[in-house]
Amino acid sequence: MSWSLGEVKALSVKAARGAGLSWGMADEAGFAVQWLQSFGAPGAAALADYLDWRDNSPQRLFDLCPIHLGTAIMDADRGLPEQIGRIRHPLLLAPFVANSNPPGMVMEWPGVVLALSEAGLVTQSPLQNLLMAEAECMARPAAPQVAAPFSRVPETEAGSIERLNVYAARTYAPATEASRMGGAGAGITDND
Amino acid sequence: MIENTRIKPGVVTIAKRPPEQVMRLARMGSFHQSRLSFMRVLLRRLKKDGWRFDRPLWRIDANGLGVATYRARGPERIYTLVAFAHDLPADLRSDRVIAEAWDATFTLVDGEASEADIARLSGHVPVQEAGRLSEGEFVLSRANRSVRLFEHVVDALSKGGQPDPALIEPVGYLMRTTAVYGSGKFGAADRSVWADRPEFTGSFQPELLSVWLIRCFTIDLAEHMAVSRSPDTAVALEPSIRRRIGVGNSTGLGMAPFLLNHPALIHSWINARETALSRVRGLQSASAAKIDTFLSLVGRAAVNAGNWRVEHEGQARKCDGLRADFETLKAHLAEVPLTGEKPWDALYCWSETALSLEGQEQLVSLMLEPYPELVDDLAGGMSADETILPRIDGTRGVQALKEDLRRIYAWALGVDFDRPEAQARVWYVSEEKLEPRLGERFEEALDSYEQPLSPGRDAMRALSDLEAMAEPANVAEFLLRHPEHRHTVRRVQLAARNDYAEIRDNTISQDMLPIDLLRCKLSFFGATKFDPRSDRWVRITMFQGAPFPDELGNCDPDDLAYPPA
Structure with a gap:
């Protein structure tokens, strides 16, 4: 069994919203996961890790947040400083760096080298390093590389999908009889 | 301000209708099918490209249970509809999302469906x-x-007779679909897998190919059951009666958010229709042949309006108005023939003073009919790649953002969103099979589950925070301070580039009718006989009158879009 990129993106948006991001930021989280998974990187797992951290972080440390930093970089269109500094779940920053100026970048943190561009993500780094919870990150311009696209989210992400489902469920209203009868405009027979 | 007008050499256009006029719910809820509707686009293409159809498998028993396949073979590729027929107890027959069993279920397979595929599916x-x-x-x-x-x-x-056309006509189908999911849903292929296949240019083509083949299955099943019931006397349906049987569809609130969640796509649809209208209105004169075509279709559309019977009070009133509009229109055409200068523009301008919204929008669709050469090419632009989230331009100044907010949401500037009736409704998703619903904000505890489907109110909130903030340098700085307005800013920037992307009405007010949203989308599909079952729920007929696969080569599907005179 595998998932379509579209359904994993939609799930990611709902999960991010369920964990408390604004709708607009949740859309960015969905974009980030879809972009990572479309190049075979574990975006769903990274988002699930990030939401766990965010959910348990009383101060909501936005200065360490990859999605807030990523959107700020993309919005301002000014490019990155070489020293990005400490950041949580740095893999989630990669899609924003890849889609900002300059067109080709290399992003690094201990044990990881990512070649990033709009054309994708290329890396030889091991999975556990890609999913590092927090790291000191660097970035520098580099020639863009072309990455192989992935059209599906593989079975191996089942656990991450399940974790995202738990957050997404927070956006669903509890079922009540009033809601069941009135909310969809029902109450008439369909057996005709 | 109106951009994206596709210039066609030699075609004079006049200004398109402005979004403030078109994008009102009452008008969108009065749209009718047209040459640009996706069902008609599909059938034109299948005919032009010589598609062939057959039924490789019919493994249905005497009780109507089993599996069948329908194969469509085009110039480059094959698609197969796999149909499963079930035994559904009457008390489980529900059109709602929360249903868990159905009379028949279907999937469209890319290519041939092997026995192994069928077993898995x-x-x-x-x-x-x-x-x-x-x-x-x-x-x-x-x-x-x-x-x-x-x-x-x-x-x-089964008794050797034919069904009564008077019973068929008002219903128009043997089965109604209660969901048609595509584009990556429940593991199916993402749109990007097939988006550049020429046979699927436009919108919802795989879904509508499925529905058209489902129509064949419903007829085959009924004929099969007649034979099973009485092998010696049973006969097949007469082709002329068969053609009056389409496929029904029952649509609830799940479709309403679609129009709000796909602004670029909605723009592409409405822009195509408005561009087509502006091209026809721009014509200096109309030939006798074009006038004849139009007058004949006016008569046939009037028949359609005459057959359109509904119980829903609001729609019944609109249908009465439409029937009266046809009388008014016919009288006007007898008095003012289309032989003058810019006849279509004159007719359209007259309609705004003389017809209801139902009548005006019906007329727009009818005016496009005689001019395939001006209209049909626009169908190719009726899609949008929404895989990539539209980028926010954070470098823009906040002054421009304020101006866009005040222009696009001008209707909302005068709305007091603190008044309960202005935000009486909440769009939400129930945990019950994730059914989309609409609740009463001040009667149910639903606020925290609200979906972002109230762009007008959200735009006013963003504007208010913008005005309160001491001169942010640009949009990026505003969003750093106010991430809660991010979805609104993205939307405004998109709507500023795409005139018909945004609805100019309050989607959470007390008097908002979700069926207006449904009607708009379903008219672009090509639906007829809109039959609201409540303010949130509508049944329609699809492909009623359209050719069957074995007829496609011999008739013009566009000519069958209206009933015979």
Whole structure:
């Protein structure tokens, strides 16, 4: 069994919203996961890790947040400083760096080298390093590389999908009889 | 300000209708099918490209249970509809998302469907949302019988007779689909897998190919059951009666958010229709042949309006108005023939003073009919790649953002959103099979589950915070401070580039009718006979009158879009 990129993106948006991001930021989280998974990187797992951290972080440390930093970089269109500094779940920053100026970048943190561009993500780094919870990150311009696209989210992400489902469920209203009868405009027979 | 007008050499256009006029819910809820509707686009293409169809498998027993396949063969590729027929107890027959069993379930397979595919799909398709598809499937759907009509047809055929056209016409289908899922849903292939296949140019083509083949299945099933019931006397449906049977569809609130969640796509649809209208209105004169075509179709559309019967009070009133509009229109055309200068522009301008919104929008659709050469090419632009989230331009100044907010949401500037009636409704998703619903904000505790489907109110909130903030340098700085307005800013920037992307009405007010949203989308599909079952729920007929696969080569599908005179 595998998932379509579209359904994993939609799930990611709902999960991010369920964990408390604004709708607009949740859309960015969905974009980030879809972009990572479309190049075979574990975006769903990274988002699930990030939401766990965010959910348990009383101060909501936005200065360490990859999605807030990523959107700020993309919005301002000014490019990155070489020293990005400490950041949580740095893999989630990669899609924003890849889609900002300059067109080709290399992003690094201990044990990881990512070649990033709009054309994708290329890396030889091991999975556990890609999913590092927090790291000191660097970035520098580099020639863009072309990455192989992935059209599906593989079975191996089942656990991450399940974790995202738990957050997404927070956006669903509890079922009540009033809601069941009135909310969809029902109450008439369909057996005709 | 109106951009994206596709210039066609030699074609004079006049200004398109402004979004402030077009994008009102009452008008969108009065749209009718047209040459640009996706069902008609599909049938034109299938005919032009010489598609062939057959039924490789019919493994249905005497009780109507089993599996069948329908194969469509085009110039480059093959698609197969796999249909599972079930035994559904009457008390489980529900059109709602929360249903868990159906009379029939379907999937559209990319290529041939092998026995191994059918065996795998038989474990997933019948349970619909609870199953999983693969990248080799494009569509997931299900349908329930119109119990009365299905039984009437089977009974009549089994006795060697034909069903009564007077019973067929007002219903118009043997089965109604209650969901047609595509584009990556439940594991099916993402749109990007097939987006550049020429046979699927436009919108919802795999879904509508499925529905058109489902129509064949419903007829085959009824004829099969008639033979099973009485092998010695049963006959097949007469082709002329068969053609009056389409496929029903029952649509609830799940479709309403679609229009709000796909602004670029909606722009592409409405812009195509408005561009077509502006091209026709720009014509200096109309030839006698074009006038004849138009007058004939006015008569046939009037027949359609005459057959359109509904119980819903609001729609019944609109249908009465439409029938009266046809009388007014015919009288006007007798008095002011279309032989003058800019006849279509004159006729359209007259309609704004003389006809209801139903009548005006029906006229728009009819005016496009005689001019395939001006209209049909626009169908190719009726899609949008929404895979990539539209980028926010954070470098823009906040002054421009304020101006866009005040211009696009001008209607909302005068709305006091603190008044309960202005935000009486909440769009939300129930945990019950994730059914989309609409609640009463001040009666149910739903605020925290609200979906972002109130762009007008949200735009006013963003504007208020913008005005309160001491001169942010640019949009990026505003969003750093106010991430809660991010979805609004993205939307405004998109709507500033795409005139018809945004609805100019309050989607959470007390008097908002969700069926207006449904009607707009379904008219672009090509639906007829809109039959609201409540303010949130509508049944329609699709492909009624359209050719069947074995007729496609011999008739013009566009000529069959209106009933015979």
